[in-house]
Amino acid sequence: MTPTITAIAQSPDRGRGLARDMRARWALEEVGQSYDVRLLSFSEMKEPAHRALHPFGQIPTYEEGELALFESGAIVLHIAERHAGLLPAEPNARARAIGWMFAALNTMEPPIVDRQMAVLLESDKPWHEQRLPLVEERIRARLHQLSARLGDDDWLDDDFTAGDLLMVDVLRKLSASGLLNEYANLSAYVARGEARPAFKRAFDAQLAVFIATSQN
Amino acid sequence: MTPTITAIAQSPDRGRGLARDMRARWALEEVGQSYDVRLLSFSEMKEPAHRALHPFGQIPTYEEGELALFESGAIVLHIAERHAGLLPAEPNARARAIGWMFAALNTMEPPIVDRQMAVLLESDKPWHEQRLPLVEERIRARLHQLSARLGDDDWLDDDFTAGDLLMVDVLRKLSASGLLNEYANLSAYVARGEARPAFKRAFDAQLAVFIATSQN
Numbered sequence: 525m526t527p528t529i530t531a532i533a534q535s536p537d538r539g540r541g542l543a544r545d546m547r548a549r550w551a552l553e554e555v556g557q558s559y560d561v562r563l564l565s566f567s568e569m570k571e572p573a574h575r576a577l578h579p580f581g582q583i584p585t586y587e588e589g590e591l592a593l594f595e596s597g598a599i600v601l602h603i604a605e606r607h608a609g610l611l612p613a614e615p616n617a618r619a620r621a622i623g624w625m626f627a628a629l630n631t632m633e634p635p636i637v638d639r640q641m642a643v644l645l646e647s648d649k650p651w652h653e654q655r656l657p658l659v660e661e662r663i664r665a666r667l668h669q670l671s672a673r674l675g676d677d678d679w680l681d682d683d684f685t686a687g688d689l690l691m692v693d694v695l696r697k698l699s700a701s702g703l704l705n706e707y708a709n710l711s712a713y714v715a716r717g718e719a720r721p722a723f724k725r726a727f728d729a730q731l732a733v734f735i736a737t738s739q740n
Numbered sequence: 741m742t743p744t745i746t747a748i749a750q751s752p753d754r755g756r757g758l759a760r761d762m763r764a765r766w767a768l769e770e771v772g773q774s775y776d777v778r779l780l781s782f783s784e785m786k787e788p789a790h791r792a793l794h795p796f797g798q799i800p801t802y803e804e805g806e807l808a809l810f811e812s813g814a815i816v817l818h819i820a821e822r823h824a825g826l827l828p829a830e831p832n833a834r835a836r837a838i839g840w841m842f843a844a845l846n847t848m849e850p851p852i853v854d855r856q857m858a859v860l861l862e863s864d865k866p867w868h869e870q871r872l873p874l875v876e877e878r879i880r881a882r883l884h885q886l887s888a889r890l891g892d893d894d895w896l897d898d899d900f901t902a903g904d905l906l907m908v909d910v911l912r913k914l915s916a917s918g919l920l921n922e923y924a925n926l927s928a929y930v931a932r933g934e935a936r937p938a939f940k941r942a943f944d945a946q947l948a949v950f951i952a953t954s955q956n
Binding site for chain 1: 791795796797798806807808809810811812813814817818831832835836838839841842843845846847849850853854857861862865866867870871874878882885886888889
């Protein structure tokens, strides 16, 4: 059965693949599962029909037969559990890969989103210029720790897993900030993720949506 | 095999059960799995021996034979996968429960931690008084959506799951803020979680640590 995900019709990132549908698309491409996409406008995301599917009025959602899921992390894990390619078979390695999924979303992403919120919602505030360096120091602290753990390895724990997929996706949100450039091994790690054929297919698919909807 | 978790010897919450070892303790109590606790000082958390176990120098970690895990969400999921009591058996209900785990940690917790960081690290800044209401509005927006979804139900999706465990734990961080009091059903939901015998055992265990270590 072909699953259906939701995505934003005109993503504010202008097709740079920074919206969270990218995570679901990339995971589906890694495991070779075709999928349908239902596009939503920002106003449709806040309407009761979508709220019934996603209580927080966001994207992506994932529908497959009787199952309706929200939260990109849960969607990636669901895909990874049902198809080979995103989680190791050995139980301890599998648990560690899921650990990196949570690390990406619960340890690395919050300060990075905090910076996005500051730039998006507080850049007109009198404190913005003074506060931004504090926020960036919190991100650097995490990048420093992640960089130390990764070292010269290609991926966080042996082969590429769903943990790398989410970590690369989260780090990509820093591309405009320049912060990632301070850590050569993390920059190379993100580039390695972006070079995967499945990433490229997912990226091209979301870019095609942006190009098509912005021509209307 | 009895697993070993790590916790802070003298938690800055003074035994109110707001540190993240509480999640692991509660999950272990729900499934009836005994466990050992290794206590760490703040300086020990930053040392190489602990960094090898937890690259971000935090607690809890979870060790069981050859397996070493970090990230409280991953630890709770690992416990839930290996014991009955925290995830439904029916596959779609199981996937939705895991969805609520990610919702707790990736949608609800970030603005709540943002408020904690503001109070802890920015209360001496000239902008603190003006900025705090903005942060609290972001939390209210999420609480409003969660409250609408919960309605008059006891738990987020039928029976109590690991999703409720993490959601209650995350909402408890708001106890000092007064924000939760604005949502009667969410306050009752948290109280329902705190009334569970497994919660009480976990709470008492972490409080006992604080009392013992603060008497030295």
